[in-house]
Amino acid sequence: MKSDFKHLSMMLLAGFLLVSCNSKKETPPNVIVIMTDDQGYGDIAANGNAFVETPNMDLLHSESMRLENFHVNPTCSPTRAQLMTGKYTHRVGVWHTVLGRERIRKTELTMADAFSDNGYATGIFGKWHLGDDYPFRPLDRGFQESVIHKAGSVSQMVDYWDNDRMNDTYFHNNQPTKYSGFSADVFFEEAITFMKKNHNKPFFAYIATSAPHGPNNVLQKWADKYLNKELNENVSNFYASIERVDHNIGVLRDFLKESKLEKNTILIFLTDNGSAMPNNHNKAGMRGSKGSVYEGGHRVPCFIYWPEKNIMGDYAFHELTSVMDLLPTFIDLCNLKVDDNIKFDGQSLKPLLLGKKTDLNERYLLVEQQRLPTPVKWNTNALIHKKWRLINGKELYDMENDFAQKEDVAMQYPEIVKALRKKYEEIWTDISVNDNEYHPLILGSTQAPEILLTAQDWYWKNNNDKPNLIVGQSTVREGKISNGIWPVEIEKAGEYVFELRRWPKESGLSLNATTPEIVSRDNDIELKQWGEKPQGTIYNITSARIKINGMERLVDVNPSAQSVEISMPLKKGLVDVQTWFYTNEGDALGAYYVYVRLKE
Secondary structure, rough: OOHHHHHHHHHHHHHHEEEOOOOOOOOOOOOEEEEEEEOOOOOHHHOOOOOOHHHHHHHHHOEEEOOOOOOOOOHHHHHHHHHHHHHOOOOOOOOOOOOOOOOOOOOOOOOOHHHOOOOOOOEEEEEEEOOOOOOOOOOOOOEEEEEEEOOOOOOEEOOOOOOEOOOOOEEEOOEEEOOOOEHHHHHHHHHHHHHHHHOOOOOOEEOOOOOOOOOOOOOHHHHHHHOOOOOOOOHHHHHHHHHHHHHHHHHHHHHHHHHOOOOOOOEEEEEEOOOOOOOOOOOOOOOOOOOOOHHHHHHHOOEEHHHHHOOOOOOOOOOOOOHHHHOOOOOOOOOOOOOOOOOOOOOHHHHHOOOOOOOOOHHHEEEEOOOOOOOOOOEEEEEOOOOOOEEEOOOOOOOOOOOOOOOOOOOOOOHHHHHHHHHHHHHHHHHHHOOOOOOEEEEEEOOOOOEEHHHOOOOOOOOOOOOOOOHHHHHHHHOOOOOOOOEEEEEOOOEEEEEEOOOHHHOOOOOOOOOOOOOOOOOOOOHHHHHOOOOOOOEEEEEEEEOOOOOHHHOOOOOOOOOOOEEEOOOOEEEEEEEEEEEEEEEEEOOOOEEEEEEE
C-alpha cells in the first residue's frame, strides 16, 4: 500500500472519527465478534497461505484495519476469558481448559454484561468454554440468547452425546435442541436469525465457531479440492473447515448489506490461538503453534471493520495489542456505562483507531500456558515488550532481527533479561493474589434445578497428582480408570439426590452396556481427534459409593439400570464430592456423569 494512501486514510480517520457513538443523537452501533477456533495467523490466504481458500476473510482483510501485532493466549479458554473480561486470564481464575479452571470468577463483569446493561440485545452462537453449568453458563453471564455446544469442542464428554459437527444437538438457551447441517452453518444461521429479530435495537452477537477445531468431520466434496492439491487428509479436512467458516462470513456480510445494517455495525474477526495444524506452508515465518508461548502460538489475526466511522480501508497497525483490549475499546466506542472501579488490564484502542499517538508500544504483555490446577511461577510464559520476547524467564529473542525466534540472545543482553524478569515479577504479584480460589458449581439453586458433574471437571489439589484426564467422548467409551473430586457449593440445605452414571442420560445406555464403534455418520470422512468413536468398554459394575466431606454411602447396583441414585443430607456451604463404581474385576473408577438435584 502506498504511503500517500496511508496518509490519506489517517486524515480521513481524524476527520470522520472525531465523533464516536457516544453522541446522544447517534444510534449505538451493533457489534459482531467472530472468533474461530484453532485457526492460526497463517491459516488465511491473505496472510500468505497458498493452499487454503478464504475469499471472504481475504476481502475483510483488505477492507479492514488490521492489528498485526495482536496477541491472545496459546489455548482457548484463557483467550476467551480475556476477551470477555478485558483482564489477564490468570486474574479472573481461568488458566486451563478443564478441571473447572475454565470458569470465569462469578463476580467478574463480562463483555455480555456490559452490553446487556446498556440496552443491547446479546447473543452467543458456537463455543463458550467458560463454564458448562450454573452459575457459569452464557445466560448467567450477560447473554440473553445462547446456541452453543458444551465444553471445548464438539464431542468432548460434556457435549451432547455423539455430536460430531454434523447434524448435532446443541443447547439453545440451556435446552438440548436438534439442528441440521455443519456446525458453522448452524451457528451463523442462528446468529443471523438473532440479528433479524433485534434489527430495531443495538445488538452484540458473539459468533465463536467450533471449526476448525477437531473433530475433523467435513463432507468429502469440501475436502477433495485440498486432497487434489496433494495435501494429507488431516490438513485437507482442516482447511475445508476453515473454508466453510469463510463461506459463512460471506453469507453474514451479504445479510448485513441487504438489511442495511453493515454501515453501523462494528465487525471484528479474530482467532483464539495459533494453528492446531501447523505445517510448512502456514507458519507465516513464526515459531510455534497452538499451545506454544513462541510467537506462532499466540500472535493471531484481528480485523476491525466499521464503515460508519471509516474504520476500514486496508490499513495495518503494528503497535502491541491484545485480545484484552477489545472490551475497553467497545466501552469507549459505544459509550457503555460500567463501574468506574473496574481495573482492566487491556487498553482502549480508540486513540489508535483515531490515528492518535499511543503508548501501546511501551506496554508489557504477559502470555501464559499454565494448564495446572494451581498456577506455578515462571511456568511456560512469554513476556512481550517492544521487540523483545522473554520465554520462561530464560530465553530472549529479538523479533526485529529474528522473527522466527531461532537465536536465543539472552547471553548478549543480560540487562534486558534482568529488566524483563523484574517486570514479570511485578505482573505475577499483581495477578496471582487469588490463585488458590476455586470457582465451584452451585447446587440447590432455583436457577438450575439439576446440575451435571462430569469427569472432565474432576479436580485434584496437588499439581503433582496427574490422573487420566477424561475429556473426549472417546475416553468415555474406552472407560479409562480415573477419579477426582468435585468442589461444589450448596446454596440451600436439604436432601440431595446424586444420580451416578457410566454414560450420559441422552445415550440411553445402562451402566454395564457397551456402545458400538462409529466410524462415519452423515458424511463420508472418517472422524478424527475427539470425534473418534471406539467401541465402548464393558464394566461389570456391582456397587457404587459416594463421599461428601466426612459422609459416605455404599450401595449395590442393578446391572441393567442406567444409573444408581444415592441421597445425602447436606448443609449450606462448600463441600467436596467424590464417587466410585466397583466392578467384579476389582476395578474402581469414578462415575463419569453425576446428575444432582435437591429432593422435593
